[in-house]
Amino acid sequence: MSKYENGELVQNIEGGREINGFGGVILGVDGGATSTVCVCLPLFSDPASLPDPLPVLGRAVAGCSNHNSVGEAAARDTLEQVIDEALTKAGSTRDAVRAVCLAVSGVNHPKDQERVLTWIRKMFTGHVKMHVYNDAVAALASGTMGKLHGCVLISGTGSISYGFTQDGQEARAGGGGPVLGDWGSGYGIAAQALTAVLRAQDGRGPKTMLTDSILRALGLSSSDELIGWTYADPAWARIAALVPVVVSCAEAGDETANKILMEAVEELAVCVKTVVRRLHLCGEDRTSPFPVVLVGGVLEANNKWDIAKEIINRIRREYPGAYPIRPKVEPAIGAALLAWYLLAREPLEGNGCTRWQISSQESTV
Amino acid sequence: MSKYENGELVQNIEGGREINGFGGVILGVDGGATSTVCVCLPLFSDPASLPDPLPVLGRAVAGCSNHNSVGEAAARDTLEQVIDEALTKAGSTRDAVRAVCLAVSGVNHPKDQERVLTWIRKMFTGHVKMHVYNDAVAALASGTMGKLHGCVLISGTGSISYGFTQDGQEARAGGGGPVLGDWGSGYGIAAQALTAVLRAQDGRGPKTMLTDSILRALGLSSSDELIGWTYADPAWARIAALVPVVVSCAEAGDETANKILMEAVEELAVCVKTVVRRLHLCGEDRTSPFPVVLVGGVLEANNKWDIAKEIINRIRREYPGAYPIRPKVEPAIGAALLAWYLLAREPLEGNGCTRWQISSQESTV
Numbered sequence: 109m110s111k112y113e114n115g116e117l118v119q120n121i122e123g124g125r126e127i128n129g130f131g132g133v134i135l136g137v138d139g140g141a142t143s144t145v146c147v148c149l150p151l152f153s154d155p156a157s158l159p160d161p162l163p164v165l166g167r168a169v170a171g172c173s174n175h176n177s178v179g180e181a182a183a184r185d186t187l188e189q190v191i192d193e194a195l196t197k198a199g200s201t202r203d204a205v206r207a208v209c210l211a212v213s214g215v216n217h218p219k220d221q222e223r224v225l226t227w228i229r230k231m232f233t234g235h236v237k238m239h240v241y242n243d244a245v246a247a248l249a250s251g252t253m254g255k256l257h258g259c260v261l262i263s264g265t266g267s268i269s270y271g272f273t274q275d276g277q278e279a280r281a282g283g284g285g286p287v288l289g290d291w292g293s294g295y296g297i298a299a300q301a302l303t304a305v306l307r308a309q310d311g312r313g314p315k316t317m318l319t320d321s322i323l324r325a326l327g328l329s330s331s332d333e334l335i336g337w338t339y340a341d342p343a344w345a346r347i348a349a350l351v352p353v354v355v356s357c358a359e360a361g362d363e364t365a366n367k368i369l370m371e372a373v374e375e376l377a378v379c380v381k382t383v384v385r386r387l388h389l390c391g392e393d394r395t396s397p398f399p400v401v402l403v404g405g406v407l408e409a410n411n412k413w414d415i416a417k418e419i420i421n422r423i424r425r426e427y428p429g430a431y432p433i434r435p436k437v438e439p440a441i442g443a444a445l446l447a448w449y450l451l452a453r454e455p456l457e458g459n460g461c462t463r464w465q466i467s468s469q470e471s472t473v
Numbered sequence: 474m475s476k477y478e479n480g481e482l483v484q485n486i487e488g489g490r491e492i493n494g495f496g497g498v499i500l501g502v503d504g505g506a507t508s509t510v511c512v513c514l515p516l517f518s519d520p521a522s523l524p525d526p527l528p529v530l531g532r533a534v535a536g537c538s539n540h541n542s543v544g545e546a547a548a549r550d551t552l553e554q555v556i557d558e559a560l561t562k563a564g565s566t567r568d569a570v571r572a573v574c575l576a577v578s579g580v581n582h583p584k585d586q587e588r589v590l591t592w593i594r595k596m597f598t599g600h601v602k603m604h605v606y607n608d609a610v611a612a613l614a615s616g617t618m619g620k621l622h623g624c625v626l627i628s629g630t631g632s633i634s635y636g637f638t639q640d641g642q643e644a645r646a647g648g649g650g651p652v653l654g655d656w657g658s659g660y661g662i663a664a665q666a667l668t669a670v671l672r673a674q675d676g677r678g679p680k681t682m683l684t685d686s687i688l689r690a691l692g693l694s695s696s697d698e699l700i701g702w703t704y705a706d707p708a709w710a711r712i713a714a715l716v717p718v719v720v721s722c723a724e725a726g727d728e729t730a731n732k733i734l735m736e737a738v739e740e741l742a743v744c745v746k747t748v749v750r751r752l753h754l755c756g757e758d759r760t761s762p763f764p765v766v767l768v769g770g771v772l773e774a775n776n777k778w779d780i781a782k783e784i785i786n787r788i789r790r791e792y793p794g795a796y797p798i799r800p801k802v803e804p805a806i807g808a809a810l811l812a813w814y815l816l817a818r819e820p821l822e823g824n825g826c827t828r829w830q831i832s833s834q835e836s837t838v
Contacts, residue, residue, distance in 0.1 A: 287651070287703050336541070
């Protein structure tokens with residue numbers, strides 16, 4: 109049994125093998141465009157009352173595991189490494205794992221899912237329940253504490269909107285990455301800002317505050333150096349890191365920067381509205397409440413120019429039932445809770461999990 | 474002396490070392506986004522009357538030499554290899570070279586120019602006149618037969634507009650590559666088409682003929698596979714190769730494809746008009762004639778949907794003196810003619826070229 113003092117976990121007993129009277133641990137992996145996080149949680153007994161704070165037995169961080177970005181071998185190695193490290197930190201082993209949910213960016217097709225499943229099957233025995241999703245699903249679950257319902261909007265380096273209905277239908281919009289029109293993403297915003305600097309320099313576009321601000325941020329002496337800087341390193345996150353500069357310029361009244369952010373708002377709102385429309389998340393009368401989980405650096409509300417607020421306003425004009433959720437836990441925990449949630453819903457089978465039975469009643473968001 | 478029979482070069486004597494009574498050869502290199510071409514020409518005596526056809530002593534082709542795309546080492550090796558191969562084919566040697574013009578994509582800044590110059594200086598003695606430009610300059614010279622005047626518009630895998638005045642001022646617009654808003658390029662057109670397929674699939678955009686046409690062209694069975702296909706290989710030219718599919722769909726009346734092409738026309742016309750305005754190529758009354766050299770697969774006039782014609786129409790609405798030139802020689806020959814042209818304009822110096830003197834009078838286009 110884990111022991112808490114003043115709400116803090118002070119002791120794990122046997123790495124999750126005897127927590128809350130249930131054996132084993134669950135793993136959640138969030139593989140984003142820049143890093144991969146794995147958390148190891150104990151199995152919980154009661155779906156309606158999760159401990160607060162959640163007892164994270166182990167947590168590990170590694171590099172990017174998007175196979176589109178780093179290649180298959182590197183992605184597989186990163187996933188294996190981060191899982192083993194989280195288990196070690198939890199004082200646990202692969203044998204103790206009951207369920208794992210990998211939510212990895214770059215998983216866009218059943219073939220991608222199957223590929224990641226193949227990698228992970230080699231790590232665990234057949235008794236482990238394995239789920240592979242796009243990383244957007246972990247983000248949604250981090251807002252709904254494991255339940256797949258509603259819509260998530262992510263805008264970090266990349267952007268995507270993903271939604272699920274109570275009865276398991278799903279839909280996504282966006283998430284095509286830099287080549288395929290991800291204009292509301294951090295990458296998209298920053299690339300448009302860099303383009304605006306180039307256009308201002310060569311005379312195609314108006315002068316903009318972005319020029320001085322971006323050159324200063326990058327330590328460059330002239331716009332001529334921008335093309336060289338851009339292609340010197342193809343990492344998407346390096347471009348996306350310029351978003352705060354764009355927001356600052358917009359807050360200072362720069363028209364070009366404002367226009368770029370407004371276009372990003374429009375793109376992202378369209379992504380969410382498309383998912384809502386396709387899944388009828390708003391109900392027949394278009395006013396039913398549904399959560400919109402907001403995740404990613406672009407949607408953080410620490411700026412005067414609040415991109416997330418503008419997006420929600422646009423969505424609510426069409427679907428007034430949309431209510432924003434800013435997750436209190438990280439996406440990797442969302443993935444772990446989802447793994448647990450899916451395990452808890454399963455009918456009791458002779459699948460090695462016979463020691464425990466959890467109600468399939470759904471937890472409320 | 475070269476010998477011609479029925480207009481065909483049948484014999485070079487001593488690899489250019491004794492042609493038209495002048496010693497040595499000139500090299501022109503066109504380093505585009507997909508391949509690098511080097512040609513070796515003899516020195517010509519009379520700037521006003523170039524032989525027709527031009528006596529190409531040697532020609533070699535190699536891969537991409539854009540350091541932004543393939544890295545510095547590979548770019549340098551490619552340039553060295555293609556130059557030596559052209560000289561060998563011409564039966565000539567590095568010692569016979571009097572001038573070389575390298576026009577290479579990715580040269581966007583004096584630093585880029587200096588880097589390429591450093592590579593090439595190691596190949597030749599100090600007597601060789603060396604010039605490094607963006608590859609757009611070779612394209613311009615291929616339309617003007619070596620003279621730097623007017624404007625060139627290139628749209629192949631990438632796009633750029635470049636212009637020169639008679640007195641040596643220059644300006645460029647566009648040419649930022651895929652990340653920096655090169656929307657009129659083959660890459661830009663194709664990336665927007667792929668994006669349109671994704672938007673049609675996830676419900677953000679209208680259905681389009683592009684979906685079936687692109688999936689068929691790529692041998693994919695569903696739009697779900699597009700993201701994986703896109704990032705499986707980062708080569709820009711692979712994306713750009715889809716332009717003919719977009720043109721076919723536009724010709725068949727697809728609105729989305731038509732819109733993409735019209736936006737490309739607008740982007741490219743703006744590039745040219747910006748250069749014309751900055752250099753006052755149109756004269757005081759905005760009606761002076763100036764050439765617009767059109768180069769690249771996107772601007773080829775073999776389609777019903779004639780992108781180049783639409784662009785020229787837009788330019789002429791503002792600058793009626795703009796007249797299109799479709800080069801009769803390839804850009805590498807343009808680069809060689811430019812090397813020759815710059816050499817011919819030089820005042821006679823004690824620079825090892827004392828055997829010959831060419832009038833600095835400019836040739837007419």
